[in-house]
Amino acid sequence: DTEHKGASHLEEVIDWPVEELQLGQVSGVALDSKDNLIIFHRGNHVWDENSFDRKHIYQPQGIGPIQQSTIFTVDPVNLKILNAVGRNIFYLPHGISTDKDDNFWVTDVALHQVFKLGSKGEYLLILGQAFQPGSDKDHFCQPTDVAVDPANGNFYVSDGYCNSRIIKYSPDGKFITQWGEESSLSRIPKPGQFFIPHSLVFVPGLRQLCVADRENGRIQCFVAESGEFLREIHHPEFGGRLFAISYTPGGRLYAVNGEALVGNSVPVQGFVMNFSTGEILDIFKPAKENFLMPHDIVAADDRTVYIGDVQASRLRKFIPSESKCELIL
Numbered sequence: 001d002t003e004h005k006g007a008s009h010l011e012e013v014i015d016w017p018v019e020e021l022q023l024g025q026v027s028g029v030a031l032d033s034k035d036n037l038i039i040f041h042r043g044n045h046v047w048d049e050n051s052f053d054r055k056h057i058y059q060p061q062g063i064g065p066i067q068q069s070t071i072f073t074v075d076p077v078n079l080k081i082l083n084a085v086g087r088n089i090f091y092l093p094h095g096i097s098t099d100k101d102d103n104f105w106v107t108d109v110a111l112h113q114v115f116k117l118g119s120k121g122e123y124l125l126i127l128g129q130a131f132q133p134g135s136d137k138d139h140f141c142q143p144t145d146v147a148v149d150p151a152n153g154n155f156y157v158s159d160g161y162c163n164s165r166i167i168k169y170s171p172d173g174k175f176i177t178q179w180g181e182e183s184s185l186s187r188i189p190k191p192g193q194f195f196i197p198h199s200l201v202f203v204p205g206l207r208q209l210c211v212a213d214r215e216n217g218r219i220q221c222f223v224a225e226s227g228e229f230l231r232e233i234h235h236p237e238f239g240g241r242l243f244a245i246s247y248t249p250g251g252r253l254y255a256v257n258g259e260a261l262v263g264n265s266v267p268v269q270g271f272v273m274n275f276s277t278g279e280i281l282d283i284f285k286p287a288k289e290n291f292l293m294p295h296d297i298v299a300a301d302d303r304t305v306y307i308g309d310v311q312a313s314r315l316r317k318f319i320p321s322e323s324k325c326e327l328i329l
């Protein structure tokens with residue numbers, strides 16, 4: 001009964017020629033102002049246990065930056081490449097977002113830097129010091145994502161694997177404020193504490209910033225203006241790790257979780273939630289295989305969903321089942 005809108009179920013589009021893109025580890029996905037799909041991938045570089053020393057210094061600097069284009073803009077239906085940029089810049093791509101002018105905002109966890117690139121890949125802003133981790137105003141430590149406020153151009157950085165903070169900047173990259181602190185491993189994590197702030201969404205209507213608090217397996221939402229904690233969204237179905245989130249103006253919040261590192265395993269899957277109530281509307285997974293490490297998610301207004309799996313070096317597309325055959329009941 002398609003009348004009950006919330007009841008629709010997302011199913012994977014299986015005849016989607018994604019192999020032809022020859023993607024490496026897919027770390028980030030985004031949409032541009034025309035709902036073209038943006039893919040951020042690592043080409044022939046991989047993040048594995050030898051990539052960093054215990055001071056978070058990227059080890060294989062000598063191999064140089066990825067020579068392939070790391071940022072593809074593709075037609076979401078036939079995967080035709082419309083734009084390919086980001087060659088000879090990045091070592092370990094991580095998060096990608098776009099703004100209303102179709103600029104690319106990306107993070108690189110090896111460089112510990114945040115970049116604003118124009119649609120031709122030209123440098124418009126670079127924050128952080130190449131290969132130098134840190135936690136002051138001029139350094140990040142494996143920054144994970146960026147979100148831009150469309151109303152005023154302020155932007156937010158989730159920093160990162162080896163920091164536990166959100167930093168707010170003016171449009172030209174001036175530090176405005178920051179919030180967040182490390183979770184105490186022993187006790188229940190408090191509001192405003194993070195254990196890998198991993199993915200960001202800006203919710204324009206409500207002027208909120210929400211964070212996928214990855215290893216705490218939860219979403220935290222804050223007042224964008226001040227960083228004041230507003231609420232947490234958590235479901236047992238998330239298991240212990242929540243990797244990425246995406247918001248659509250229809251008021252839906254999308255998420256992907258990760259496999260449990262300890263304890264009994266949980267299904268790795270996608271979630272569709274009602275943003276204001278937090279309730280789960282749908283749970284979805286690939287048609288045949290399992291997700292390995294769904295690392296980023298982006299949803300379009302028409303409820304098409306794209307997921308980048310960084311371990312499977314795969315990109316997957318999902319559409320609401322009723323859109324497969326319009327049932328007029």
Ligand SMILES: O=C(N[C@@H](O)C(=O)O)c1ccccc1
Pocket residue numbers: 027047048049094295310
């Ligand atoms: O989580 C990891 N990576 C992903 O987030 C990613 O961005 O690739 C990771 C953890 C341990 C060792 C190596 C990689």
